[in-house]
Amino acid sequence: MKHLIFLVLLFTISCSTSEHNNNIVAIEKENKQILQLEQSMIITGWSDNDTYTVTTTAENITKAKHKARFQILKDIVNVRMRNQSNYTDIEKISNEFDSLFKNAVIVKQKDLSDGVEIYFQIKEHGLKSKFERK
Secondary structure: OOHHHHHHHHHHHHHHHHHHHHHHHHHHHHHHHHHHHHHOOOOEEEEOOOOOEEEEOOOOHHHHHHHOOOOOOOOHHHHHHOOOOOOOOOHHHHHHHHHHHHOOEEEEEEEEEOEEEEEEEOOOOHHHHOOOOO
């Protein structure tokens, strides 16, 4: 009789442990899916005061980077014009941000049937205030 109770108890514990392990595996799988989703979703525009990201498509990576750089320059000019800044000359802004463009990174790249899509990011401490220069 003691053996039967022991076996029932052992079986109950093993079932609950198995169920617990299954729950842990399910939670880990869900966390992994959430992480993959977060990595696939990149925010364009400002992600914080130091990081600005644009997306663009082109025939190849070189042209995509060039288009992204131009898009950022246009965005800076637009912000400065709204702020009635005296510093809206795109050539001067291009020189001002040249080092940032050299250190820019492609945070995501996707091959398309007719080219490539990139997420191009510049980052520097105080970048947003540099955008808004008056």
